[in-house]
Amino acid sequence: MAWNRKHLLDIQSLSADEITTILDTARAFKAVGRRAIKKVPALRGKTVINLFVEPSTRTRISFQLAAQRLTADIINFSAEVSSLRKGESLKDTTRNLEALNADIIIIRHSAAGAPHFLSRILKASVVNAGDGSHEHPTQALLDVFTMREKKGSLKDLNVTILGDILYSRVARSNIWALRKMGANVTLAGPATLVPRMFEKLGCRVVYDLKDAIADADVINILRIQHERQRKTMFPSIGEFSKMFGINKSRLDWTKEDTIIMHPGPINRGVEIDNDTADGERSVILEQVTNGLAIRMAVLFLVNGGQGPHEVTG
Amino acid sequence: MAWNRKHLLDIQSLSADEITTILDTARAFKAVGRRAIKKVPALRGKTVINLFVEPSTRTRISFQLAAQRLTADIINFSAEVSSLRKGESLKDTTRNLEALNADIIIIRHSAAGAPHFLSRILKASVVNAGDGSHEHPTQALLDVFTMREKKGSLKDLNVTILGDILYSRVARSNIWALRKMGANVTLAGPATLVPRMFEKLGCRVVYDLKDAIADADVINILRIQHERQRKTMFPSIGEFSKMFGINKSRLDWTKEDTIIMHPGPINRGVEIDNDTADGERSVILEQVTNGLAIRMAVLFLVNGGQGPHEVTG
Amino acid sequence: MAWNRKHLLDIQSLSADEITTILDTARAFKAVGRRAIKKVPALRGKTVINLFVEPSTRTRISFQLAAQRLTADIINFSAEVSSLRKGESLKDTTRNLEALNADIIIIRHSAAGAPHFLSRILKASVVNAGDGSHEHPTQALLDVFTMREKKGSLKDLNVTILGDILYSRVARSNIWALRKMGANVTLAGPATLVPRMFEKLGCRVVYDLKDAIADADVINILRIQHERQRKTMFPSIGEFSKMFGINKSRLDWTKEDTIIMHPGPINRGVEIDNDTADGERSVILEQVTNGLAIRMAVLFLVNGGQGPHEVTG
Numbered sequence: 001m002a003w004n005r006k007h008l009l010d011i012q013s014l015s016a017d018e019i020t021t022i023l024d025t026a027r028a029f030k031a032v033g034r035r036a037i038k039k040v041p042a043l044r045g046k047t048v049i050n051l052f053v054e055p056s057t058r059t060r061i062s063f064q065l066a067a068q069r070l071t072a073d074i075i076n077f078s079a080e081v082s083s084l085r086k087g088e089s090l091k092d093t094t095r096n097l098e099a100l101n102a103d104i105i106i107i108r109h110s111a112a113g114a115p116h117f118l119s120r121i122l123k124a125s126v127v128n129a130g131d132g133s134h135e136h137p138t139q140a141l142l143d144v145f146t147m148r149e150k151k152g153s154l155k156d157l158n159v160t161i162l163g164d165i166l167y168s169r170v171a172r173s174n175i176w177a178l179r180k181m182g183a184n185v186t187l188a189g190p191a192t193l194v195p196r197m198f199e200k201l202g203c204r205v206v207y208d209l210k211d212a213i214a215d216a217d218v219i220n221i222l223r224i225q226h227e228r229q230r231k232t233m234f235p236s237i238g239e240f241s242k243m244f245g246i247n248k249s250r251l252d253w254t255k256e257d258t259i260i261m262h263p264g265p266i267n268r269g270v271e272i273d274n275d276t277a278d279g280e281r282s283v284i285l286e287q288v289t290n291g292l293a294i295r296m297a298v299l300f301l302v303n304g305g306q307g308p309h310e311v312t313g
Numbered sequence: 314m315a316w317n318r319k320h321l322l323d324i325q326s327l328s329a330d331e332i333t334t335i336l337d338t339a340r341a342f343k344a345v346g347r348r349a350i351k352k353v354p355a356l357r358g359k360t361v362i363n364l365f366v367e368p369s370t371r372t373r374i375s376f377q378l379a380a381q382r383l384t385a386d387i388i389n390f391s392a393e394v395s396s397l398r399k400g401e402s403l404k405d406t407t408r409n410l411e412a413l414n415a416d417i418i419i420i421r422h423s424a425a426g427a428p429h430f431l432s433r434i435l436k437a438s439v440v441n442a443g444d445g446s447h448e449h450p451t452q453a454l455l456d457v458f459t460m461r462e463k464k465g466s467l468k469d470l471n472v473t474i475l476g477d478i479l480y481s482r483v484a485r486s487n488i489w490a491l492r493k494m495g496a497n498v499t500l501a502g503p504a505t506l507v508p509r510m511f512e513k514l515g516c517r518v519v520y521d522l523k524d525a526i527a528d529a530d531v532i533n534i535l536r537i538q539h540e541r542q543r544k545t546m547f548p549s550i551g552e553f554s555k556m557f558g559i560n561k562s563r564l565d566w567t568k569e570d571t572i573i574m575h576p577g578p579i580n581r582g583v584e585i586d587n588d589t590a591d592g593e594r595s596v597i598l599e600q601v602t603n604g605l606a607i608r609m610a611v612l613f614l615v616n617g618g619q620g621p622h623e624v625t626g
Numbered sequence: 627m628a629w630n631r632k633h634l635l636d637i638q639s640l641s642a643d644e645i646t647t648i649l650d651t652a653r654a655f656k657a658v659g660r661r662a663i664k665k666v667p668a669l670r671g672k673t674v675i676n677l678f679v680e681p682s683t684r685t686r687i688s689f690q691l692a693a694q695r696l697t698a699d700i701i702n703f704s705a706e707v708s709s710l711r712k713g714e715s716l717k718d719t720t721r722n723l724e725a726l727n728a729d730i731i732i733i734r735h736s737a738a739g740a741p742h743f744l745s746r747i748l749k750a751s752v753v754n755a756g757d758g759s760h761e762h763p764t765q766a767l768l769d770v771f772t773m774r775e776k777k778g779s780l781k782d783l784n785v786t787i788l789g790d791i792l793y794s795r796v797a798r799s800n801i802w803a804l805r806k807m808g809a810n811v812t813l814a815g816p817a818t819l820v821p822r823m824f825e826k827l828g829c830r831v832v833y834d835l836k837d838a839i840a841d842a843d844v845i846n847i848l849r850i851q852h853e854r855q856r857k858t859m860f861p862s863i864g865e866f867s868k869m870f871g872i873n874k875s876r877l878d879w880t881k882e883d884t885i886i887m888h889p890g891p892i893n894r895g896v897e898i899d900n901d902t903a904d905g906e907r908s909v910i911l912e913q914v915t916n917g918l919a920i921r922m923a924v925l926f927l928v929n930g931g932q933g934p935h936e937v938t939g
Contacts, residue, residue: 033727034727035671036671037670037671037672038671038672038673038727039670039671039699044350044352045348045349045350045351045352045382046350046351047351047378047381057703058722061701061703061723061726062726064701065673065699065701065726068673068699069671069699073352073378073381073382075374075377075378077370077374089581092577092578092579092581093578095598096371096577096578096598096601097374098598099598099599099601099602100374100375100378100601100602100605101346101347101351101602101605264718264722265718265719265722266718268715268718285721285722285724285725286725288722288725288726289725289726289727292726292727357663357665358661358662358663358664358665358695359663359664360664360691360694386665386691386694386695388687388690388691390683390687402894405890405891405892405894406891408911409684409890409891409911409914410687411911412911412912412914412915413687413688413691413914413915413918414659414660414664414915414918
């Protein structure tokens with residue numbers, strides 16, 4: 001299916017066909033990443049702005065490298081060094097960046113909806129690199145890309161997402177993507193972080209770890225975000241780890257071919273132990289590699305690329 | 314007229330012909346910015362250093378992108394992360410950067426005269442990106458470029474510069490450029506910020522806003538620089554805004570086709586209101602676009618380019 | 627001799643032939659730096675990560691520019707803005723960077739042995755840009771490159787290294803390189819900073835400046851690192867300068883063609899005076915130029931380049 005969107009703002013508004021187009025395009029770009037010369041001229045002479053108002057080294061670098069491998073010119077712009085300090089608004093900042101003939105503005109922002117707001121006032125393409133607790137679409141896309149690659153199909157796949165669901169944009173975007181692609185989603189964690197309301201999105205909500213992972217083909221373990229959680233919701237790290245941490249012995253509760261995912265950075269010994277993170281079933285580092293391919297695909301498509309058949313060297 | 318200068322240090326020492334060469338060259342580069350591939354190979358294999366000892370995101374990014382679109386290799390070097398912290402002098406820092414075969418060093422510095430000093434000790438080309446309260450030549454060039462584009466000619470054009478003239482390098486460079494190009498310059502603002510001595514530069518000094526803007530073809534509104542002004546010179550922001558702020562109702566005091574300019578970032582509600590900043594007469598975002606073209610032209614010319622006829626894809 | 631190493635971790639493990647291969651390759655790249663287009667396509671489509679966990683503007687920029695001139699894609703990653711703040715380990719950080727298909731990871735780290743550790747866990751090439759007080763191999767290589775260029779041969783050359791030897795990775799790497807290449811090494815400075823144990827590495831240890839420099843062909847003056855030295859070891863800057871500082875009058879104690887080197891940044895008036903630093907015998911800025919050529923050679927070789935005969939435009 002041909003791609004017709006100018007922006008990538010969320011997963012919620014995408015169709016299953018559009019998601020499939022992104023995944024197929026990313027597969028073509030992943031092949032580029034295995035070549036001796038890991039670069040295509042698709043975005044030569046285009047200007048990409050990496051606007052990170054909330055800090056994130058990993059996602060920023062992944063987008064930067066994706067733009068470089070598409071031969072775009074890339075500008076990193078982070079709020080710490082910007083004139084946002086001088087009281088300039090996000091609207092003025094982005095319109096000024098756009099006036100530099102920017103073709104694509106990638107934005108990470110602590111406010112949910114910031115990318116949607118920008119897409120209404122800018123002529124440039126807008127890519128959401130994470131907005132508040134709302135969505136993180138490229139993370140979800142790389143997650144489902146990895147699952148499809150490992151398991152063949154997303155249809156009827158049993159995926160368990162584990163941990164801090166309530167505050168997680170990664171969880172939200174994953175739930176949308178997985179449900180659209182026909183996967184079965186189980187959410188598990190402490191009741192304060194996994195409210196029953198998520199059942200309305202078509203998910204199973206479970207508070208018992210054994211039950212949550214017994215039939216899972218995929219366990220996607222979220223990072224415990226100390227910095228975001230209110231103390232009242234979260235008794236202690238030790239308690240979480242004891243009840244919901246994935247470790248070597250708990251892998252016995254799963255099927256033999258269950259794969260372990262994590263968006264990183266991991267808290268070793270908290271939500272995951274060393275044996276599991278570095279073990280044979282872990283695909284955590286492959287997720288990073290796939291993230292680069294997904295971001296190349298997204299930048300390529302929002303800039304007017306039609307699909308995987310157009311990816312060439 | 315062919316360009317023969319190795320540096321761009323100020324506007325004061327340029328001739329009208331030289332300014333015209335820069336503007337014409339920038340016009341050619343602006344056309345490049347509208348192409349699908351916004352890039353020319355003019356500076357391929359050249360090394361450009363962005364040395365910002367005083368913070369400025371906008372000007373730095375504009376120069377960075379200008380260098381990228383000329384296919385130069387660009388290094389950003391800001392004082393916060395530099396060995397200037399270790400007590401190294403500007404002389405040693407720049408000579409070390411030059412020893413990396415740098416072709417062009419762009420410098421912003423809080424000390425007036427820093428670019429001139431460097432031009433005497435370095436073999437590389439030096440471009441002034443703002444030195445203290447002295448000059449900001451590329452800002453003035455993009456301002457007169459915008460005026461010429463909008464009004465056809467600078468000859469006998471009535472330009473009013475409004476606000477903090479005394480401490481403004483933007484004002485100084487604009488006055489030099491406009492007077493050389495035959496424009497009539499009116500300066501207006503509180504008496505403490507617009508001393509009569511500027512009349513010696515051939516400007517009209519006016520303390521009444523209505524009088525200052527009645528015949529203006531262009532109103533160039535400077536940013537109120539809270540951080541630089543001494544309290545004794547500047548009673549209050551509210552008072553300034555009341556006396557000299559440009560807003561919708563005051564636009565009635567101007568001619569119908571007066572254009573509104575501002576070097577940015579704007580203080581909405583202080584020196585300019587939202588209606589004016591975002592209104593039909595505002596060319597503020599076009600200034601940003603033109604700034605990129607001017608900076609491409611300047612980097613091109615100081616590196617040995619002769620003029621607009623040499624700009625190609 | 628053909629190059630067979632995947633990493634550059636130290637000088638200690640290199641043979642004289644390997645050092646010669648690097649120097650000869652750097653000589654070819656230095657010629658590239660004198661061309662109008664200072665760029666070769668050798669690393670096109672390769673990804674180089676500049677991972678600086680300890681701050682260093684000069685070395686980082688030198689490596690960045692080296693990578694750019696080899697047409698690589700380069701990512702700067704410094705610990706201040708990284709998720710190392712979130713408690714992620716060096717191991718996880720670098721494995722994640724590598725998962726972005728990184729070909730070469732350049733690392734500066736305050737812990738001795740960090741590059742060796744990485745070389746054991748990563749598939750990417752690792753280049754040591756300075757590890758604790760252990761080694762700084764590219765600095766030593768640029769130093770011996772400069773000596774060879776100026777003096778024709780390193781064999782039997784008399785080299786005096788002056789200053790804080792005890793804590794200096796520059797001194798350590800220089801000693802290894804010079805001894806392997808057949809030079810005679812004299813170490814001089816206060817006894818607390820130049821212990822006798824260095825004699826075991828084949829060096830002469832001298833506590834009298836006149837004696838130390840009388841026969842020197844080269845004097846390599848180290849930077850006094852205020853920040854690293856314990857107060858008990860180092861009475862005062864003034865005292866050091868008085869006893870071991872190199873100044874105009876002390877140059878009379880040397881041979882007429884003795885050259886003066888310093889890894890920079892220099893403390894003017896402390897270990898070296900202005901006349902000497904900027905005088906005819908100083909090759910300090912040429913060291914910077916040569917550093918770029920050395921780093922191009924190292925990146926080229928660890929990426930599979932065989933030697934100088936392969937360096938082309």
